[in-house]
Amino acid sequence: MLGAGVAAAVTLGCLPGTPPAAALPTWSPTGDRIAYTVPAQETASIETARPGTLRPVEGAVSYDSAPTQLAWSPAGERIAFEKRTGAISVLGLGRFGGGIRELVHVETGTVTELGDWSPDGRQLVFARDGHIHVLDVATGEIRYLAEGDHPTWSHDGLEIAYAVGNDLLGISPVGGLARLIARAETPIEQIVWSPDSTRLAFLGVVIGIVTRFAGRPAYTAPARPPIAWRPNGIFFSLDQVALVNTRIWRFDPDTETTTAVTHLPRGFNAYFLDASRDGRRVVYGLETANLPAGLRVVDGDGRHDGPLLACHGTPHADVVRGSRLNDVIRVNGGGSDRINCGRGSDVVYADRRDRVARDCERVTRLP
Incomplete structure (x- = not known):
């Protein structure tokens, strides 16, 4: 929150981003809180905070391994997280949340990728070494689904999209035959659904957009992961040699217009991390002198840019x-x-x- 004082407890310098060591921010479904991690060697705390307030409102510690990804449940009462070890756990929030429960255990020598929640909040999808599985959160039952990576659930709950190299595919959450949605020009690194589940965006070198059931991909702008599709557009960050610094942008697929969201002075870079479900607010990572400098929040239209915590x-x-x-x-x-x-x-x-x-x-x- 505060930099080192010239005299202890007398002169205090505000940091441009807070908390300074925070990472992996993700918005709650209601858009009033942000969950993030504060790493400490091999462990990390998971905290939630309301933007502009003094301190976190809730927290827990992952003692055995620091999280590498967080995902709020649709109702906002739980946070799923993947650890560096590849294990997947769920943190129950609130007084009666139940704490941390590990559901997917470590398998040495494997690579795990947490996808997201089903819209009803009952299941999680994840990939391990290129095998996609669906996890029942209540029972802990794990069911194999398909071969692939980067699984993500459609907002209507009817399909899970995933990638196999350059191919974008879709499959029913209950299994069956997969279908080819599109073939990208480069390997796919991330997939996101449009809010109405009628289109998908995928990221290789550039962002590609395709309709759910037919059509050739339309390619837009180069970007770095992650990206997020909200009602007001696709948010992403882009660093180019021609730019003074890295900025966050919002692309409107309907009008094909791109708008800058961040306007930081020279010497500061903004890296997009997540947008609220309605797209009205964005949380991003601040960087200066090639070092992380904490988290900041800005409106989706570029106004009211400020640190996460006061x-x-x-x-x-x-x-x-x-x-x-x-x-x-x-x-x-x-x-x-x-x-x-x-x-x-x-x-x-x-x-x-x-x-x-x-x-x-x-x-x-x-x-």
């Missing part, structure tokens, strides 16, 4: 200095503080006795 003071009298980017600063409830926001469009929540500089654009005084 910068905050101590119970003592603090001098708080903003970063080069937009900040959210909360110093209410402590001593008599001084706030200098600096660059960016900043939001400050302060007590009436705090001294807030004129370069802080939006100030809310709290009793």
